[in-house]
Amino acid sequence: MPNSLLPTDSDRGRNREDLREHNLSAVVGLLHRFGTLSRAQLTSSTGLNRTTISNLVAELKSLGLVFESQSAGPTGVGRPSVMVSMSGDVVAFAVNTALDATTVGVVNLLGQVLMKARRPNPANLSPVMAVQIANDLIIHLRAKLAPGTRIIGIGVAIPGQVRVAEGVVRFAPAFKWINAPFGPMLNKLANLPVYIDNDASLGCLAERTMGSARKYKDIVYLFGGTGVGGGVVIDGKQLRGATGYASELGHVHISDSDVEDHSGLVGTLESAVRRDKLLEVLKLKAANEDELEAAILSTESREASIEFQNQIDALGVGVANLVNIFNPQVVILSGFLASLFKFDRERLLAEFQKHALVASQEEVVVIPGKLSANLLMIGAAELPIQALVEAPSSISQMPVTKGRRKI
């Protein structure tokens, strides 16, 4: 029976409702990425008829997802087209449970972070406690939301491997969590749809939606924080793998070294490119991202420079590997990897070119990430937002903030 075998999405037949939902989704997706578009632009981008766009926009308006306005400036010959924009009162919560603190943000459909709240984490944070803290912050922010705001869900960024479909944190070395059902627990407390993913993957999503990678659809992303994580976008879609663990790009074995990384693997990119070593040679105890970058770019220590060069060489190999494997349009270096890149761009590119196939490297660009402060807020929020984009009419079932609406 074919039912038991690979029920790929393309095997499913579609009916008229699916058709409508797809077209609503196409419109919402464009508006999400571009903020505001005219109805004429929507017509040409989707290839649909004027009348159809008119109907679709009307339906989205009645769902409260978009609003229309007159075009401001001059628009050329012909009747000016009506501008369509995403509604500002539809938001998602973004949660980032990091080692030192939990941060929760309120992000609207344009990727703007409207509010943020942060609470330091205790040592030995348990999953239950982490969920509790996240929920507390959500409650706190939820109370401050304008009346009439609709909430589409919660996106959570976790420094670890996540079974995306079940919302279970399979392994988070920073907290020593194993099989923590973070998603279901938070869903029970907050009573909102919860989506979880690896933090680096979400950083990649953020750069694609709002950062340096907006123009691209084949993206490799490397993030240097405590460890080295990664994210991959292929033809506009996030790479997740069979269970959700994909794109562990920091754990790629690149050398015969027997230095261990944070997951105990030897000779990996993460074992060679490491923040703690940078702090050590810079004689810093701690530093945020900007401070570390400033220190890297201004150091005159010879010992430090040598360490930077070694890390840059390893990074060059890592990037080359990923270019050979994925043939992306762009490689984005983020976190302290961007700082290393800025320290000696030429060296990194030279090492990269040495280890990448000629054809694969000739059209790829390597650039630093653009977002920093709100990176994971935007990325995490993107999860519920993407779910909404894929099924716009689901908005009608989302909770609405009570109270009298301000005018």
Add this chain to the structure above:
Amino acid sequence: MPNSLLPTDSDRGRNREDLREHNLSAVVGLLHRFGTLSRAQLTSSTGLNRTTISNLVAELKSLGLVFESQSAGPTGVGRPSVMVSMSGDVVAFAVNTALDATTVGVVNLLGQVLMKARRPNPANLSPVMAVQIANDLIIHLRAKLAPGTRIIGIGVAIPGQVRVAEGVVRFAPAFKWINAPFGPMLNKLANLPVYIDNDASLGCLAERTMGSARKYKDIVYLFGGTGVGGGVVIDGKQLRGATGYASELGHVHISDSDVEDHSGLVGTLESAVRRDKLLEVLKLKAANEDELEAAILSTESREASIEFQNQIDALGVGVANLVNIFNPQVVILSGFLASLFKFDRERLLAEFQKHALVASQEEVVVIPGKLSANLLMIGAAELPIQALVEAPSSISQMPVTKGRRKI
């Protein structure tokens, strides 16, 4: 203007015709993978209505893509369902331009190789000559096709990097080709749609459609021939990358060794896992796949065993890297890599487990490939077949073999 930016497929709106084409495609896709299905099975697999399946099958029948028959055995309670099968008189040409010879096959929609023709290649094969040889063989086979056979196109497997969209061989080290417009040239001669891709990628496609990977939709494939190539399937779709060069899995840098691979890169999987070295320690001048495997499995030379072990260790690292990156359901080892795997399964798996993340490795299986003789015929034919599956009604524009049809 959004037109200039990422016109992702999902941005395009769909109309009724697209809907119909998608549903036709769903039916054809299922039939292509499963050969014969009842209309009832099609109904449940697609989720469409009985009536709709009836209409879709009727349309496919009138297109000559499928035929119906009575079910043979007992079918359980209720009225027996009509069986639907792919038509046998729709075929694709498969071309494999390898170093020693060019092979052309005729493959039907069920992945059966109906005919095959082979001609040795001269030394210093030029692109023009290669196309000429391929076309000669095609003409030869075409003349032997039964009258009424419809030809949907030509799929070509090339040992090198291919710009898939343009059909240009960017770089084929075996032939020293650079930017050879193989696709357009063959298209001009044969006057049929031509699709080209890297041979290892097509091996992966073949294993997915007709081989060991039928049950899976997240697949990593490694092929050991002259060099080491690879293919990746993600959620049922082939990984191609921005320009078509993706999945060069043999050129991943895994060690500090300065041994060069066939593309001049050092420390790569291909530089450590190599057929020529195997032949050398086995004291063989040449060997086909089966002979090599027999020699590997029966050797008693200590020197050879050590070499095997070294290569197996390198392969284990390579597999671990790919599992960390892709989190696949299955890793398939093909060509002489399968032979190495069979030589010491335990050692390979141990080395793999040592270098892969615990979570990522726990649900993946490593298995040898199943196809060998017709691997690339099936894989190459899969290209035009997939094009047909995606747009079934395009069949009406395909050429038909002339002559009186046999009865």
Add this chain to the structure above:
DNA sequence: AGTAAATTGTCAATTCAAACAACAAACTTA
């Protein structure tokens, strides 16, 4: 200022693919 050309929005009518409801057909089981 006035008119032509270009572009966009809207309305009514049309199209057609999928679903639905009812019934017929063909099998198994008691």
Add this chain to the structure above:
DNA sequence: TAAGTTTGTTGTTTGAATTGACAATTTACT
């Protein structure tokens, strides 16, 4: 033989996109 189950078929309904005609609004040109 009758009841129950599943599948195929026919006629009808539904609804999303399209089409064509016309109105609205701007720019360009005389």
